[in-house]
Amino acid sequence: MSQAEAPESEAPGPDGPPRRLPRRWSLGLLRSEIGTTFLRWRTLALLAVLAGVPVLVGIAVKIETGRGGASGGSGGGGEGGPAFISQVTNNGLFLVFTSLAVTLPFFLPMAIGVIAGDSLAGEANAGTLRYLLVAPAGRTRLLLVKYATTLTFCLVATLVVAFSALATGALLFPLGKVTLLSGTSISLGEGLLRALAIACVVALSLTGLAAVGLFLSTLTTSGVAAMATTVGLLITVQILDTIPQLHAIQPYLFPHYWLSFADLLRDPVYWDQLQKDLGLQALYVAVFGSAAWARFTTRDITA
Amino acid sequence: MPRNEPTEVTEGWGGGRSGRRKAVRYAVPVAVAGVAAATIGLVPAFAGSGSPDLPKISAQDLIAKIAKSDVQQLSGTVRVTTDLGLPSLPGGGAGAFGGAGHGDGPKGKDGATASPQNKLMELASGAHTLRVAADGPTKQRVSIVDEAAEYSIIHNGNQVWAYDSGTNTAVHSTAAEHGKGARWHHERKDAPKDLPKGLKNATPQDLAQQALKAAGDTTSVTVDGTARVAGRDAYQLLIKPKQSASTIGSIRIAVDAAKGVPLKFTLTPKSGGAAAIDVGYTAVDFAKPAAGSFTFTPPKGAKVVDADKERAKAARQHGKDFKDRKGLEDFKDRGGLNVIGKGWTSIATIKGSGSGLPTGKGHGAAGDAGTFLDGIGEKVTGSFGSGRVFSTRLVNALITDHGTVYVGAVDKQALIDAANAAK
Numbered sequence: 244m245s246q247a248e249a250p251e252s253e254a255p256g257p258d259g260p261p262r263r264l265p266r267r268w269s270l271g272l273l274r275s276e277i278g279t280t281f282l283r284w285r286t287l288a289l290l291a292v293l294a295g296v297p298v299l300v301g302i303a304v305k306i307e308t309g310r311g312g313a314s315g316g317s318g319g320g321g322e323g324g325p326a327f328i329s330q331v332t333n334n335g336l337f338l339v340f341t342s343l344a345v346t347l348p349f350f351l352p353m354a355i356g357v358i359a360g361d362s363l364a365g366e367a368n369a370g371t372l373r374y375l376l377v378a379p380a381g382r383t384r385l386l387l388v389k390y391a392t393t394l395t396f397c398l399v400a401t402l403v404v405a406f407s408a409l410a411t412g413a414l415l416f417p418l419g420k421v422t423l424l425s426g427t428s429i430s431l432g433e434g435l436l437r438a439l440a441i442a443c444v445v446a447l448s449l450t451g452l453a454a455v456g457l458f459l460s461t462l463t464t465s466g467v468a469a470m471a472t473t474v475g476l477l478i479t480v481q482i483l484d485t486i487p488q489l490h491a492i493q494p495y496l497f498p499h500y501w502l503s504f505a506d507l508l509r510d511p512v513y514w515d516q517l518q519k520d521l522g523l524q525a526l527y528v529a530v531f532g533s534a535a536w537a538r539f540t541t542r543d544i545t546a
Numbered sequence: 547m548p549r550n551e552p553t554e555v556t557e558g559w560g561g562g563r564s565g566r567r568k569a570v571r572y573a574v575p576v577a578v579a580g581v582a583a584a585t586i587g588l589v590p591a592f593a594g595s596g597s598p599d600l601p602k603i604s605a606q607d608l609i610a611k612i613a614k615s616d617v618q619q620l621s622g623t624v625r626v627t628t629d630l631g632l633p634s635l636p637g638g639g640a641g642a643f644g645g646a647g648h649g650d651g652p653k654g655k656d657g658a659t660a661s662p663q664n665k666l667m668e669l670a671s672g673a674h675t676l677r678v679a680a681d682g683p684t685k686q687r688v689s690i691v692d693e694a695a696e697y698s699i700i701h702n703g704n705q706v707w708a709y710d711s712g713t714n715t716a717v718h719s720t721a722a723e724h725g726k727g728a729r730w731h732h733e734r735k736d737a738p739k740d741l742p743k744g745l746k747n748a749t750p751q752d753l754a755q756q757a758l759k760a761a762g763d764t765t766s767v768t769v770d771g772t773a774r775v776a777g778r779d780a781y782q783l784l785i786k787p788k789q790s791a792s793t794i795g796s797i798r799i800a801v802d803a804a805k806g807v808p809l810k811f812t813l814t815p816k817s818g819g820a821a822a823i824d825v826g827y828t829a830v831d832f833a834k835p836a837a838g839s840f841t842f843t844p845p846k847g848a849k850v851v852d853a854d855k856e857r858a859k860a861a862r863q864h865g866k867d868f869k870d871r872k873g874l875e876d877f878k879d880r881g882g883l884n885v886i887g888k889g890w891t892s893i894a895t896i897k898g899s900g901s902g903l904p905t906g907k908g909h910g911a912a913g914d915a916g917t918f919l920d921g922i923g924e925k926v927t928g929s930f931g932s933g934r935v936f937s938t939r940l941v942n943a944l945i946t947d948h949g950t951v952y953v954g955a956v957d958k959q960a961l962i963d964a965a966n967a968a969k
Contacts, residue, residue, distance in 0.1 A: 329714045420845075425698055427838070509696060
């Protein structure tokens with residue numbers, strides 16, 4: 244194992260310039276990581292499930308309003324459903340917002356948990372981690388590449404939901420001027436821009452969880468254990484976030500401001516919660532990212 | 547710290563060096579978390595304790611400043627926190643909705659209709675965020691910011707629109723009067739009667755005006771230091787009832803030093819604890835709001851309700867009912883509602899002629915109800931007979947066994963005394 248450790252110690256040395264590694268090589272590592280991650284059947288299945296959710300929601304709304312008659316958006320379909328669902332029949336673009344609101348509490352983070360938890364522990368489990376470390380990349384760099392891959396998955400997963408919802412919405416419902424939460428209407432083009440911004444905010448909202456998953460992944464050599472712990476932690480935190488007696492700690496739980504992406508649909512945009520959300524995610528990334536770094540660079544790699 | 551970080555790992559793993567190195571590396575996340583926790587803990591403390599140096603001002607001058615203040619244009623965000631000690635009302639789904647999300651189950655808030663009454667009831671409990679904008683007496687906009695939903699009231703000239711994004715419903719009505727009186731007209735008119743007065747107009751300005759109106763020789767008004775509210779320098783006006791029977795401990799109003807606009811209103815009950823009503827700007831801007839803020843056209847697909855017609859219909863219906871109900875008419879004719887006392891210890895009295903609440907001594911259903919009432923109300927006796935006192939943090943109510951109700955922001959003894967005196 245000291246063989247595997249030796250190159251690492253030279254790369255991030257604080258005194259003197261770290262050994263220069265060709266930039267292309269590092270990008271190559273990232274590219275190959277993204278390639279292997281996204282070509283896994285498991286990843287493709289996760290993305291397929293995520294793409295299926297908006298289709299199901301869209302069809303359900305279509306059937307419901309078809310049966311419900313002329314009462315349309317304001318009637319039965321709108322009551323008790325997720326946010327924005329009453330607007331879906333008027334404008335297919337709202338299926339994007341509805342789908343993100345439906346998948347954000349659980350489906351999306353679960354997929355992130357699987358990918359993040361598996362990132363290092365999975366390699367260790369398969370016995371490939373030490374071969375990755377033999378390459379003169381250094382552990383820090385490998386960790387960064389793994390995290391970048393997870394972040395790429397966050398963005399791709401969110402965009403898959405958004406595009407699937409947009410396609411379904413455009414097929415099943417009319418598109419047109421978008422009514423914001425404040426009651427003002429904006430053009431479809433601007434609506435699409437806001438939808439894209441929302442997708443980016445949702446992807447950024449998941450970065451905190453990705454960092455937690457990466458940290459958990461450095462703790463164990465069992466991929467399944469890391470995934471299960473990440474998803475379990477997610478569920479636990481989600482439950483804690485709903486218990487009124489715990490309101491003192493709730494602003495510091497990473498999912499607390501997740502649904503603030505809806506604030507982008509106000510006129511003018513209400514930034515307060517969005518800032519809190521992104522700040523909180525940055526905090527989680529900093530704490531758990533550095534914890535993952537501390538653990539991974541000092542750990543004995545035996546597998 | 548990075549300087550101390552040992553780099554010579556080549557010496558091997560076995561020694562204490564590796565342990566030290568490990569400890570140093572683990573110190574990084576701990577330090578990051580520590581700095582974050584310190585920042586979270588200290589920044590609000592700094593923001594709250596900042597008391598700017600302002601020239602001294604007398605309470606009289608400050609009140610005059612508020613009266614003189616003629617800010618017509620402003621926009622801002624208002625945080626409303628109410629803790630009246632009432633059980634949390636249904637419909638205020640802000641807390642439960644937070645992270646649980648939509649996938650998990652139906653949320654409670656969508657059942658609400660687009661009527662302003664229901665929305666304003668929600669403000670009576672919990673914490674809410676409002677966005678307000680005003681441009682002169684004829685153009686105002688108030689939006690209640692909910693999670694993934696918004697409820698807006700837009701007043702422009704004689705047009706009043708209310709739009710609820712949750713149900714995609716717009717309510718339209720025409721305001722009869724113009725000018726200053728029409729301010730927040732819609733809310734004032736439709737606000738539920740049983741809300742504490744202060745909540746009908748939920749901006750710090752309105753609340754401050756009401757508090758100052760109540761001030762007289764029964765009140766001590768002093769200037770109590772300065773504060774920073776919403777990034778602006780402000781004087782703190784401290785209003786305290788002199789009458790000891792009042793349940794109101796103190797009212798604190800932060801007044802913008804430059805503009806004379808009340809920025810924050812805090813009402814603390816005498817029993818202590820958190821403020822019962824805390825309404826303040828978290829952000830305020832005195833520039834002219836965009837003209838577009840005050841125009842509203844019902845969006846395509848929205849259900850539009852004509853409130854004027856509905857109200858007329860309801861009034862007709864109500865009038866019919868009213869005639870049938872002799873009792874209610876009597877109630878009105880005899881002026882059953884009386885106000886005893888003055889200032890902070892006013893007690894509203896509603897005369898009843900019935901047998902009042904069922905007592906615990908009875909049998910059957912009445913007995914059960916009585917037992918239940920004993921659980922939530924406290925039984926009291928006096929020369930007036932006996933009755934029950936129902937308490938919240940701010941308001942106490944005495945319902946005698948004869949069915950007379952005494953309500954006020956006063957302590958229990960004052961209600962009993964009032965009942966004894968009225969006998």
